[in-house]
Amino acid sequence: MLEAILRPRRSVLYMPGSNAKAMDKAKSLGADSLIFDLEDAVAPEAKAQAREAVAAALRGGGYGAREVIVRVNGLATPWGRDDLAAIVPAGPGGVLFPKVDGPGDVTAARAAMLQAGAAPDLPLLVMIETPKALLALREIGQAAKAAALVGFVMGTNDLAKDLRAVLTPDRAAFLTALSMAVITARAYGLAAIDGVFNDIQNQEGFAGECRQGLQLGFDGKTLIHPAQIETANRIFSPSAQEINWAHAVIAAFAAPENAGRGVLKVDGRMIELLHLAQAKRLAATAAHIAALEQLG
Numbered sequence: 001m002l003e004a005i006l007r008p009r010r011s012v013l014y015m016p017g018s019n020a021k022a023m024d025k026a027k028s029l030g031a032d033s034l035i036f037d038l039e040d041a042v043a044p045e046a047k048a049q050a051r052e053a054v055a056a057a058l059r060g061g062g063y064g065a066r067e068v069i070v071r072v073n074g075l076a077t078p079w080g081r082d083d084l085a086a087i088v089p090a091g092p093g094g095v096l097f098p099k100v101d102g103p104g105d106v107t108a109a110r111a112a113m114l115q116a117g118a119a120p121d122l123p124l125l126v127m128i129e130t131p132k133a134l135l136a137l138r139e140i141g142q143a144a145k146a147a148a149l150v151g152f153v154m155g156t157n158d159l160a161k162d163l164r165a166v167l168t169p170d171r172a173a174f175l176t177a178l179s180m181a182v183i184t185a186r187a188y189g190l191a192a193i194d195g196v197f198n199d200i201q202n203q204e205g206f207a208g209e210c211r212q213g214l215q216l217g218f219d220g221k222t223l224i225h226p227a228q229i230e231t232a233n234r235i236f237s238p239s240a241q242e243i244n245w246a247h248a249v250i251a252a253f254a255a256p257e258n259a260g261r262g263v264l265k266v267d268g269r270m271i272e273l274l275h276l277a278q279a280k281r282l283a284a285t286a287a288h289i290a291a292l293e294q295l296g
Protein backbone atom coordinates (compact mmCIF):
# COMPACT_ATOMS: atom_id res chain seq x y z
CA MET A 1 0.00 0.00 0.00
CA LEU A 2 2.67 2.46 1.08
CA GLU A 3 4.75 1.30 -1.87
CA ALA A 4 1.83 2.03 -4.21
CA ILE A 5 1.52 5.54 -2.79
CA LEU A 6 5.25 6.34 -2.81
CA ARG A 7 6.31 4.93 -6.17
CA PRO A 8 7.61 7.58 -8.58
CA ARG A 9 4.94 9.07 -10.83
CA ARG A 10 6.86 11.95 -12.37
CA SER A 11 5.49 11.25 -15.82
CA VAL A 12 2.08 9.62 -16.24
CA LEU A 13 1.23 9.21 -19.92
CA TYR A 14 -2.34 8.82 -21.15
CA MET A 15 -3.20 7.04 -24.33
CA PRO A 16 -6.52 6.03 -25.83
CA GLY A 17 -7.34 2.38 -25.21
CA SER A 18 -8.51 2.29 -28.79
CA ASN A 19 -4.98 3.03 -29.99
CA ALA A 20 -3.15 -0.31 -29.99
CA LYS A 21 -0.14 1.27 -31.67
CA ALA A 22 0.29 3.79 -28.85
CA MET A 23 -0.03 1.04 -26.22
CA ASP A 24 2.66 -0.89 -28.05
CA LYS A 25 4.91 2.15 -28.38
CA ALA A 26 4.57 2.78 -24.64
CA LYS A 27 6.69 -0.31 -23.93
CA SER A 28 9.74 1.65 -25.04
CA LEU A 29 8.85 5.06 -23.57
CA GLY A 30 10.45 6.42 -20.40
CA ALA A 31 7.23 7.29 -18.57
CA ASP A 32 6.97 6.16 -14.93
CA SER A 33 3.29 5.31 -15.38
CA LEU A 34 0.91 4.76 -18.26
CA ILE A 35 -2.83 5.29 -18.33
CA PHE A 36 -4.73 3.25 -20.89
CA ASP A 37 -7.87 5.30 -21.26
CA LEU A 38 -11.32 3.85 -21.81
CA GLU A 39 -13.12 7.06 -20.85
CA ASP A 40 -13.01 10.42 -22.60
CA ALA A 41 -10.37 9.58 -25.22
CA VAL A 42 -12.56 6.79 -26.57
CA ALA A 43 -15.77 7.48 -28.52
CA PRO A 44 -18.92 5.62 -27.41
CA GLU A 45 -18.95 3.44 -30.53
CA ALA A 46 -15.33 2.40 -29.90
CA LYS A 47 -15.74 1.56 -26.19
CA ALA A 48 -16.18 -2.19 -26.57
CA GLN A 49 -13.29 -2.61 -28.96
CA ALA A 50 -11.02 -0.44 -26.80
CA ARG A 51 -11.86 -2.50 -23.73
CA GLU A 52 -10.75 -5.66 -25.53
CA ALA A 53 -7.61 -3.97 -26.86
CA VAL A 54 -6.65 -2.82 -23.36
CA ALA A 55 -7.24 -6.29 -21.89
CA ALA A 56 -5.09 -7.77 -24.67
CA ALA A 57 -2.30 -5.23 -24.07
CA LEU A 58 -2.32 -6.00 -20.33
CA ARG A 59 -2.19 -9.73 -20.99
CA GLY A 60 0.59 -9.29 -23.53
CA GLY A 61 2.71 -7.38 -20.99
CA GLY A 62 6.16 -6.08 -21.89
CA TYR A 63 5.83 -2.87 -19.86
CA GLY A 64 8.77 -3.57 -17.57
CA ALA A 65 8.74 -1.53 -14.36
CA ARG A 66 6.20 0.96 -15.71
CA GLU A 67 2.99 1.19 -13.72
CA VAL A 68 0.09 0.41 -16.05
CA ILE A 69 -3.14 2.05 -14.92
CA VAL A 70 -6.48 1.71 -16.72
CA ARG A 71 -8.93 4.61 -16.63
CA VAL A 72 -12.35 3.04 -16.73
CA ASN A 73 -15.66 4.70 -17.44
CA GLY A 74 -17.66 5.84 -14.42
CA LEU A 75 -20.04 3.43 -12.73
CA ALA A 76 -23.01 5.59 -13.71
CA THR A 77 -22.27 5.08 -17.42
CA PRO A 78 -23.31 2.03 -19.47
CA TRP A 79 -19.64 0.92 -19.67
CA GLY A 80 -18.05 1.15 -16.21
CA ARG A 81 -18.84 -2.30 -14.88
CA ASP A 82 -18.11 -4.04 -18.18
CA ASP A 83 -14.76 -2.23 -18.28
CA LEU A 84 -13.88 -3.64 -14.86
CA ALA A 85 -15.08 -7.13 -15.75
CA ALA A 86 -12.83 -7.12 -18.83
CA ILE A 87 -9.70 -5.47 -17.50
CA VAL A 88 -9.39 -6.60 -13.87
CA PRO A 89 -8.71 -10.27 -14.81
CA ALA A 90 -6.09 -9.04 -17.31
CA GLY A 91 -3.97 -7.69 -14.44
CA PRO A 92 -3.71 -3.89 -14.51
CA GLY A 93 -1.28 -2.17 -12.14
CA GLY A 94 -4.04 0.14 -10.98
CA VAL A 95 -7.47 1.50 -11.82
CA LEU A 96 -8.34 5.17 -12.23
CA PHE A 97 -11.96 6.28 -11.80
CA PRO A 98 -13.12 9.49 -13.47
CA LYS A 99 -15.49 12.18 -12.22
CA VAL A 100 -15.91 11.08 -8.62
CA ASP A 101 -18.11 13.58 -6.80
CA GLY A 102 -17.58 12.49 -3.22
CA PRO A 103 -16.64 9.72 -0.78
CA GLY A 104 -19.58 7.55 -1.86
CA ASP A 105 -18.13 7.30 -5.36
CA VAL A 106 -14.73 6.29 -3.97
CA THR A 107 -16.26 3.58 -1.79
CA ALA A 108 -18.38 2.38 -4.73
CA ALA A 109 -15.31 2.27 -6.96
CA ARG A 110 -13.48 -0.02 -4.55
CA ALA A 111 -16.57 -2.19 -4.12
CA ALA A 112 -16.95 -2.56 -7.89
CA MET A 113 -13.27 -3.46 -8.23
CA LEU A 114 -13.66 -6.16 -5.58
CA GLN A 115 -16.79 -7.42 -7.30
CA ALA A 116 -14.80 -7.73 -10.52
CA GLY A 117 -12.31 -9.92 -8.66
CA ALA A 118 -9.59 -7.36 -7.88
CA ALA A 119 -7.25 -7.92 -4.94
CA PRO A 120 -8.13 -5.56 -2.06
CA ASP A 121 -4.83 -3.75 -2.53
CA LEU A 122 -5.03 -3.24 -6.29
CA PRO A 123 -4.21 0.48 -6.46
CA LEU A 124 -7.21 2.77 -6.89
CA LEU A 125 -6.78 6.35 -8.05
CA VAL A 126 -9.49 8.92 -8.68
CA MET A 127 -9.77 11.94 -10.91
CA ILE A 128 -10.46 15.23 -9.16
CA GLU A 129 -12.28 17.06 -11.93
CA THR A 130 -15.74 18.09 -10.78
CA PRO A 131 -16.85 21.06 -8.66
CA LYS A 132 -18.54 18.63 -6.25
CA ALA A 133 -15.30 16.68 -5.76
CA LEU A 134 -13.53 19.92 -4.85
CA LEU A 135 -16.16 20.69 -2.22
CA ALA A 136 -15.94 17.12 -0.88
CA LEU A 137 -12.16 16.80 -0.76
CA ARG A 138 -12.06 16.44 3.01
CA GLU A 139 -14.65 13.66 3.00
CA ILE A 140 -12.87 11.94 0.11
CA GLY A 141 -9.66 12.08 2.12
CA GLN A 142 -11.46 10.65 5.14
CA ALA A 143 -12.79 7.76 3.02
CA ALA A 144 -9.39 7.07 1.45
CA LYS A 145 -8.02 4.59 3.94
CA ALA A 146 -11.03 2.27 4.02
CA ALA A 147 -11.19 2.29 0.21
CA ALA A 148 -7.39 1.81 -0.08
CA LEU A 149 -7.23 4.91 -2.26
CA VAL A 150 -3.72 5.62 -3.49
CA GLY A 151 -3.96 9.04 -5.06
CA PHE A 152 -5.55 11.91 -6.94
CA VAL A 153 -5.16 12.75 -10.61
CA MET A 154 -6.22 16.27 -11.51
CA GLY A 155 -8.59 16.61 -14.45
CA THR A 156 -8.04 20.22 -15.37
CA ASN A 157 -9.82 20.06 -18.73
CA ASP A 158 -13.04 18.81 -17.17
CA LEU A 159 -12.67 21.32 -14.36
CA ALA A 160 -12.29 24.13 -16.89
CA LYS A 161 -15.47 22.99 -18.60
CA ASP A 162 -17.53 22.64 -15.42
CA LEU A 163 -16.22 25.76 -13.69
CA ARG A 164 -16.44 27.76 -16.93
CA ALA A 165 -12.95 28.89 -16.01
CA VAL A 166 -10.23 29.59 -18.55
CA LEU A 167 -6.95 27.67 -18.60
CA THR A 168 -4.35 30.42 -18.92
CA PRO A 169 -0.56 29.89 -18.81
CA ASP A 170 -0.50 30.82 -15.10
CA ARG A 171 -3.57 28.65 -14.34
CA ALA A 172 -4.78 31.42 -12.03
CA ALA A 173 -8.37 30.15 -12.02
CA PHE A 174 -7.21 26.68 -10.96
CA LEU A 175 -4.75 27.44 -8.19
CA THR A 176 -7.30 27.04 -5.42
CA ALA A 177 -8.45 23.68 -6.76
CA LEU A 178 -4.92 22.42 -7.36
CA SER A 179 -3.74 23.50 -3.93
CA MET A 180 -6.76 22.12 -2.12
CA ALA A 181 -6.20 18.76 -3.79
CA VAL A 182 -2.52 18.73 -2.80
CA ILE A 183 -3.42 19.79 0.75
CA THR A 184 -5.93 16.94 0.99
CA ALA A 185 -3.52 14.44 -0.51
CA ARG A 186 -0.86 15.37 2.03
CA ALA A 187 -3.32 15.40 4.93
CA TYR A 188 -4.34 11.84 4.13
CA GLY A 189 -1.04 10.49 2.80
CA LEU A 190 -2.01 10.16 -0.87
CA ALA A 191 -0.19 10.70 -4.14
CA ALA A 192 -1.11 13.82 -6.14
CA ILE A 193 -0.62 14.04 -9.90
CA ASP A 194 -1.15 17.25 -11.82
CA GLY A 195 -3.37 17.68 -14.90
CA VAL A 196 -2.36 17.63 -18.57
CA PHE A 197 -0.94 20.40 -20.76
CA ASN A 198 -2.81 20.39 -24.07
CA ASP A 199 -0.46 22.39 -26.31
CA ILE A 200 1.86 19.57 -27.42
CA GLN A 201 4.13 21.80 -29.52
CA ASN A 202 4.75 24.29 -26.72
CA GLN A 203 7.69 22.77 -24.84
CA GLU A 204 8.51 25.94 -22.97
CA GLY A 205 4.97 26.37 -21.73
CA PHE A 206 4.89 22.73 -20.74
CA ALA A 207 8.12 23.01 -18.73
CA GLY A 208 6.71 26.07 -16.97
CA GLU A 209 3.59 24.20 -16.01
CA CYS A 210 5.64 21.24 -14.73
CA ARG A 211 7.62 23.64 -12.52
CA GLN A 212 4.39 25.19 -11.27
CA GLY A 213 3.01 21.74 -10.45
CA LEU A 214 6.21 20.87 -8.58
CA GLN A 215 6.00 24.13 -6.62
CA LEU A 216 2.40 23.40 -5.69
CA GLY A 217 3.53 20.06 -4.28
CA PHE A 218 2.50 17.57 -6.96
CA ASP A 219 4.42 14.30 -7.34
CA GLY A 220 4.27 14.41 -11.13
CA LYS A 221 2.19 15.33 -14.13
CA THR A 222 -0.19 13.55 -16.44
CA LEU A 223 0.94 13.74 -20.07
CA ILE A 224 -0.69 13.34 -23.46
CA HIS A 225 2.31 12.90 -25.76
CA PRO A 226 5.68 11.11 -25.61
CA ALA A 227 7.41 14.46 -26.31
CA GLN A 228 6.43 15.55 -22.77
CA ILE A 229 8.05 12.65 -20.88
CA GLU A 230 11.64 13.77 -20.61
CA THR A 231 10.83 17.23 -19.31
CA ALA A 232 8.43 15.90 -16.69
CA ASN A 233 10.96 13.31 -15.52
CA ARG A 234 13.64 15.97 -15.20
CA ILE A 235 11.55 18.56 -13.40
CA PHE A 236 9.89 16.14 -10.96
CA SER A 237 13.18 14.43 -10.05
CA PRO A 238 15.10 15.75 -7.06
CA SER A 239 18.13 17.67 -8.38
CA ALA A 240 21.70 16.50 -7.67
CA GLN A 241 22.01 19.49 -5.34
CA GLU A 242 18.91 18.46 -3.38
CA ILE A 243 20.12 14.87 -3.11
CA ASN A 244 23.53 16.04 -1.86
CA TRP A 245 21.81 18.27 0.70
CA ALA A 246 19.66 15.36 1.85
CA HIS A 247 22.66 13.11 2.37
CA ALA A 248 24.55 15.88 4.18
CA VAL A 249 21.62 16.44 6.55
CA ILE A 250 21.20 12.72 7.21
CA ALA A 251 24.94 12.34 7.86
CA ALA A 252 25.00 15.38 10.15
CA PHE A 253 22.23 14.07 12.40
CA ALA A 254 23.83 10.59 12.40
CA ALA A 255 27.26 11.88 13.50
CA PRO A 256 28.08 10.72 17.04
CA GLU A 257 29.01 14.23 18.17
CA ASN A 258 25.50 15.40 17.26
CA ALA A 259 23.68 12.65 19.13
CA GLY A 260 20.56 13.98 20.84
CA ARG A 261 20.70 17.37 19.15
CA GLY A 262 17.61 18.85 17.56
CA VAL A 263 19.21 21.68 15.67
CA LEU A 264 22.48 21.82 13.71
CA LYS A 265 24.30 23.79 11.06
CA VAL A 266 24.90 22.27 7.59
CA ASP A 267 26.56 24.35 4.85
CA GLY A 268 26.06 27.43 6.99
CA ARG A 269 22.32 26.95 7.35
CA MET A 270 20.21 25.98 10.33
CA ILE A 271 18.67 22.53 10.09
CA GLU A 272 16.17 21.03 12.52
CA LEU A 273 14.68 17.59 12.89
CA LEU A 274 11.93 18.54 10.43
CA HIS A 275 14.67 18.97 7.83
CA LEU A 276 15.90 15.48 8.65
CA ALA A 277 12.44 14.11 7.87
CA GLN A 278 12.39 16.13 4.64
CA ALA A 279 15.89 14.90 3.75
CA LYS A 280 14.91 11.28 4.34
CA ARG A 281 11.87 11.66 2.10
CA LEU A 282 13.98 13.24 -0.64
CA ALA A 283 16.63 10.51 -0.41
CA ALA A 284 13.89 7.85 -0.52
CA THR A 285 12.32 9.46 -3.61
CA ALA A 286 15.73 9.61 -5.31
CA ALA A 287 16.37 5.95 -4.44
CA HIS A 288 12.94 4.96 -5.77
CA ILE A 289 13.62 6.79 -9.05
CA ALA A 290 17.09 5.24 -9.40
CA ALA A 291 15.63 1.77 -8.79
CA LEU A 292 12.87 2.35 -11.34
CA GLU A 293 15.31 3.62 -13.97
CA GLN A 294 17.59 0.64 -13.32
CA LEU A 295 14.69 -1.73 -13.99
CA GLY A 296 13.94 0.04 -17.30
Ligand code: COA
Pocket (backbone or CB within 6 Å): 013, 014, 015, 016, 021, 022, 023, 025, 026, 037, 040, 041, 196, 223, 224, 225, 226
Ligand atom coordinates in the same frame (compact mmCIF):
# COMPACT_ATOMS: atom_id res chain seq x y z
N1 COA B 1 1.00 7.57 -25.97
C1 COA B 1 1.81 6.77 -26.68
N2 COA B 1 2.24 7.05 -27.92
C2 COA B 1 1.82 8.22 -28.46
C3 COA B 1 0.97 9.10 -27.76
C4 COA B 1 0.55 8.74 -26.46
N3 COA B 1 -0.25 9.53 -25.74
N4 COA B 1 0.73 10.17 -28.52
C5 COA B 1 1.39 9.97 -29.67
N5 COA B 1 2.05 8.80 -29.64
C6 COA B 1 2.92 8.24 -30.66
C7 COA B 1 2.21 8.12 -32.00
O1 COA B 1 1.54 6.88 -32.08
C8 COA B 1 3.37 8.25 -32.96
O2 COA B 1 4.04 7.00 -33.00
P1 COA B 1 4.94 6.57 -34.28
O3 COA B 1 6.01 7.60 -34.38
O4 COA B 1 5.45 5.22 -33.89
O5 COA B 1 3.99 6.58 -35.42
C9 COA B 1 4.30 9.23 -32.26
O6 COA B 1 3.98 9.13 -30.87
C10 COA B 1 4.14 10.65 -32.73
O7 COA B 1 2.79 11.03 -32.60
P2 COA B 1 2.20 12.38 -33.28
O8 COA B 1 2.06 12.19 -34.76
O9 COA B 1 3.03 13.51 -32.83
O10 COA B 1 0.79 12.50 -32.59
P3 COA B 1 -0.60 12.01 -33.17
O11 COA B 1 -1.11 13.06 -34.10
O12 COA B 1 -0.48 10.61 -33.65
O13 COA B 1 -1.50 12.01 -31.86
C11 COA B 1 -2.87 12.81 -30.10
C12 COA B 1 -1.87 13.19 -31.21
C13 COA B 1 -3.18 14.04 -29.27
C14 COA B 1 -4.13 12.26 -30.75
C15 COA B 1 -2.19 11.73 -29.23
O14 COA B 1 -0.99 12.26 -28.75
C16 COA B 1 -3.05 11.19 -28.11
O15 COA B 1 -3.93 10.40 -28.33
N6 COA B 1 -2.75 11.58 -26.83
C17 COA B 1 -3.40 11.06 -25.67
C18 COA B 1 -4.84 11.52 -25.56
C19 COA B 1 -5.51 10.95 -24.35
O16 COA B 1 -5.33 9.82 -23.99
N7 COA B 1 -6.35 11.79 -23.67
C20 COA B 1 -7.07 11.37 -22.52
C21 COA B 1 -6.68 12.09 -21.28
S1 COA B 1 -6.48 13.82 -21.39
Ligand code: MG
Pocket (backbone or CB within 6 Å): 040, 098, 127, 129, 155, 157, 158
Ligand atom coordinates in the same frame (compact mmCIF):
# COMPACT_ATOMS: atom_id res chain seq x y z
MG1 MG C 1 -11.84 14.13 -17.48
